Amino acid sequence: MNKKTRSLIQRMTLTPYSIWAALFIVVPLIFVAYYAFTDNSFRFTFDNITRFFTATSQIDDGESVREVRTYLVIFMRSLKLAVISTFICLLMGYPLAYIMARAKARTQSILLTLIMIPMWMNFLIRTYAWMTILQDTGILNSFLSALHLGRIHIIGTESAVVIGMVYDYFPYMVLPIYSVMAKLDVRLLEAASDLGCPAVSVLRRVIWPLSLPGVLSGVTMVLIPSISTFYISQKLGNGKFFLIGDAIEGQYVANNLHFAAAIAFILMVILLACMALVQKLANRKIIVA
Amino acid sequence: MKRASKIYTALIMIFLFAPIAILLVFSFNRAKSLSVFSGFSLYWYRELFRDSETLKAVRNTLILAVSASLISTVMGTAAAVGINKLRSKFMRTALDSVTNIPMINPDIITGISLMLMFVFVGRLFGAATSLSFWTMLIAHITFCLPYVILQVLPKLQQMDKALPEAAMDLGCTPLRAFFKAELPEIMPGVVTGLIMAFTLSLDDFVISYFTAGNGFQTRIYNMTKKTVTPKMYALATIIFFVILTLLLISNFSDSDDASPRRREKTTRRDKKP
Numbered sequence: 001m002n003k004k005t006r007s008l009i010q011r012m013t014l015t016p017y018s019i020w021a022a023l024f025i026v027v028p029l030i031f032v033a034y035y036a037f038t039d040n041s042f043r044f045t046f047d048n049i050t051r052f053f054t055a056t057s058q059i060d061d062g063e064s065v066r067e068v069r070t071y072l073v074i075f076m077r078s079l080k081l082a083v084i085s086t087f088i089c090l091l092m093g094y095p096l097a098y099i100m101a102r103a104k105a106r107t108q109s110i111l112l113t114l115i116m117i118p119m120w121m122n123f124l125i126r127t128y129a130w131m132t133i134l135q136d137t138g139i140l141n142s143f144l145s146a147l148h149l150g151r152i153h154i155i156g157t158e159s160a161v162v163i164g165m166v167y168d169y170f171p172y173m174v175l176p177i178y179s180v181m182a183k184l185d186v187r188l189l190e191a192a193s194d195l196g197c198p199a200v201s202v203l204r205r206v207i208w209p210l211s212l213p214g215v216l217s218g219v220t221m222v223l224i225p226s227i228s229t230f231y232i233s234q235k236l237g238n239g240k241f242f243l244i245g246d247a248i249e250g251q252y253v254a255n256n257l258h259f260a261a262a263i264a265f266i267l268m269v270i271l272l273a274c275m276a277l278v279q280k281l282a283n284r285k286i287i288v289a
Numbered sequence: 290m291k292r293a294s295k296i297y298t299a300l301i302m303i304f305l306f307a308p309i310a311i312l313l314v315f316s317f318n319r320a321k322s323l324s325v326f327s328g329f330s331l332y333w334y335r336e337l338f339r340d341s342e343t344l345k346a347v348r349n350t351l352i353l354a355v356s357a358s359l360i361s362t363v364m365g366t367a368a369a370v371g372i373n374k375l376r377s378k379f380m381r382t383a384l385d386s387v388t389n390i391p392m393i394n395p396d397i398i399t400g401i402s403l404m405l406m407f408v409f410v411g412r413l414f415g416a417a418t419s420l421s422f423w424t425m426l427i428a429h430i431t432f433c434l435p436y437v438i439l440q441v442l443p444k445l446q447q448m449d450k451a452l453p454e455a456a457m458d459l460g461c462t463p464l465r466a467f468f469k470a471e472l473p474e475i476m477p478g479v480v481t482g483l484i485m486a487f488t489l490s491l492d493d494f495v496i497s498y499f500t501a502g503n504g505f506q507t508r509i510y511n512m513t514k515k516t517v518t519p520k521m522y523a524l525a526t527i528i529f530f531v532i533l534t535l536l537l538i539s540n541f542s543d544s545d546d547a548s549p550r551r552r553e554k555t556t557r558r559d560k561k562p
Contacts, residue, residue, distance in 0.1 A: 005463050014371030014384075016364055017434070021387045024431040028402035029390070035405050096301050099294040111298065113536055118305050120532045123494045125525045129308035132315070139311060167308070220393075228395030231494065245397050252499065257405060264401045268394065275393060 032268070035261030048262030071247060071263070078244040081158060082227035085165035086173075089222045090215065092166070093173040097214070098207070100174075101181035108182070115171050127164055127235050134160050134236065156238035164232040172221040180214030181207075216282055224271065309529060316522035333519040337527075340520065347524070349422070350491065357429035358486035364430070365437030365486075366479050370467070372438070373445040391432045392439075400499030403428045407500065420500060428500040429490045436489060437482035444478035445471075 039045045057070040100111050118126065133139045134155045141151045154160050184207070192202045230245030242250070244267055251260035319328040337343065375381045391399055407424045452474065456466035472479075 009463055010371050010374050012371075013367040014375075017368030017371070018384070020364065020431070020434070021384070024403065024427060025387055025390050028399075028406045031405040031409060032398070032402045092301065095297060099298055102294075114302060115305065117529075117532065117536070118309060119492060120488060121309060121525060121529060123492055125312060125521055126308055128521070129312045132311060133308060167304070170305070224393070224395050228397045230397065245395075248397055248401065249498075252401070252404075257408070260401060261405060264398045268398050271393075271395065 029268075032261050032265050035258050036265035037262075038258060040258060048259050049266065051259065052262055052266055071244075074242050074247050075244050075267075077241060078227050081161055081165065081243065082223055085162050085169070085226045086219055086222045088162065088166050089170050089173040090219065093170060093218065094177060094211075094215070097174050097177035097181050097211075100178050101184065112175075112178070115174055118167075119171050123168060124231060126168060127232055130160075130164050130167060131155065131235050134163070155236065156240050158237070158241070160236040161233050161243075164236040165226040165229065168229075168232065169222040169225055172225070173218040176217040176221065177211060177214040180211050184210055212282070216278065220275065220278070227271070228267065312522040312525050313529065316519050316526040318519050321518055333523040336518070337520050337523045343520070343524065353422070353426060353429060354487050354490040357426055357433055357490045358483055360426075361430045361433035361486045362437050362479060362483040365434045365482060366441050366475075368434070369438045369441035369445055369475075370471070373442060388435045388438055390435075392435050396432075396493070396495035397499075399432055400428070400496040403431070403496070404499040425497055425501045428496050429493065432493070432496060433486035433489055436485045437479075440482035440485065441475055441478040444475040448474045 036048055037044060037046065039047065052071045053069070055070045056067050059066050059068050100108055103111065131138075135141070136151070136153060136155060138155070140154070145151055154163075188206055188210075189202055192206050193199070197205070227243075228245045228248075230243065230249045233239075233241065233243045233246055244263065248260050248263050248267075251257075251263065314326065316333055317329050317331070318326055319330040319332060372381065372384055375384070403424070404420070407420055411420075448471065452470045453463075453466045456470040457463060461469060
């Protein structure tokens with residue numbers, strides 16, 4: 001291919017996307033920063049950012065009234081629930097991905113389809129169905145009391161929110177781990193056990209390190225949506241506690257765009273910093289056991 | 290599979306399908322309750338088909354998903370071809386990073402950022418509300434594009450670089466060489482990208498919530514804010530069976546392709562001069 005055709009093809013194929021990406025990916029992010037650092041009449045200010053770190057509210061826990069930093073508390077809560085959900089997804093998903101990768105080709109494709117079907121159902125209805133299950137008078141409790149196991153109160157608690165998050169983002173954990181494991185060379189595992197490596201060590205020293213890229217992308221793909229969700233917490237948490245996503249949405253509904261932008265900006269910076277750190281650790285293979 | 294694996298897989302499947310089973314069952318409930326089943330009826334299906342607003346919202350969703358996935362597939366495939374041919378390392382890194390942004394960023398930030406821009410630009414032109422079907426379409430194309438590129442690019446890298454050059458040496462124009470030699474090679478990636486884009490667009494709620502006029506997602510959101518009737522479950526049940534049918538059809542046609550008889554036929558045909 002001569003140079004002229006190459007550059008012509010390049011221009012024809014890349015130009016539309018480059019313009020699109022600049023206009024609708026890069027510029028909007030600049031707008032987030034712009035709104036975050038301006039007030040209602042678009043004058044420069046730090047107020048929105050400082051408000052995030054300093055705004056306080058009172059919590060009445062029955063015994064005493066405490067003063068807390070509103071948004072920092074919300075952020076830590078989001079982080080906590082997201083980390084727990086991600087961990088549960090990993091714990092549930094890793095064995096499943098392994099089982100799938102070792103199964104017959106036909107079984108693999110069936111299981112893959114089954115895992116993806118819930119993703120095709122509407123996210124809102126999916127979450128709402130969990131509300132029906134977890135309610136005090138819901139199906140889970142009818143089931144438990146039929147078995148004489150007593151009732152549990154779960155709706156409106158953090159556990160309910162975690163269940164919702166795990167359910168909604170579970171496929172995002174399984175699929176990347178599975179795709180790495182499916183490519184894993186079986187002969188490596190056979191070699192390890194032939195050489196006298198016990199099953200647990202095969203898992204720890206061969207399978208786990210080799211599947212790590214899948215695990216990392218699975219963890220990111222679950223952690224990020226669950227830290228920023230806002231519907232699940234409203235429905236399954238009975239709106240009793242806010243997550244960072246609820247805070248952003250609340251400010252948007254109140255037409256407080258500048259503060260919404262500020263929260264989004266801070267969330268974005270924190271997430272980017274975390275991701276850069278994880279990437280760095282992954283590159284240095286510190287995480288590898 | 291070993292027995293333990295089977296049990297484990299079954300338990301996970303129960304977890305994944307319990308909510309779906311429940312909405313399937315309760316869509317046929319006679320009463321309005323979503324927790325007590327009082328008898329079989331098709332009442333909520335009739336209600337659903339009488340609700341012209343919801344039906345219109347469903348139609349809009351499908352129009353949006355089809356157009357967003359088609360546009361992002363065409364643009365994304367072209368972009369992947371361009372990125373694959375890039376020689377400048379700087380440009381490559383820059384484009385890769387920008388492409389990664391919508392995948393790394395939480396949906397809520399993508400939604401908010403686009404909304405802020407649309408509102409700002411709308412105000413510049415003095416429009417009272419700038420959010421519409423078109424802003425939603427732009428948003429959907431934007432978040433689908435990276436996934437298409439990510440599916441197509443590896444296929445291009447696996448492809449024999451000599452293939453399009455051979456086609457051109459044999460007298461194809463670059464465009465013809467692309468359609469005749471390159472495209473068939475990367476087709477699996479393009480199709481996967483299209484399906485992914487369609488799914489993402491259909492399932493998206495957060496980004497639509499911030500950039501939408503009268504979308505389906507926000508409509509369900511509004512409905513679940515008040516009380517949810519089994520009508521929504523009826524809709525979900527219909528969606529479920531449509532998806533199931535589509536998946537079964539695509540699965541069967543896949544196994545058809547792989548059947549030895551068909552394969553034999555194609556090889557024979559290929560051997561003909």
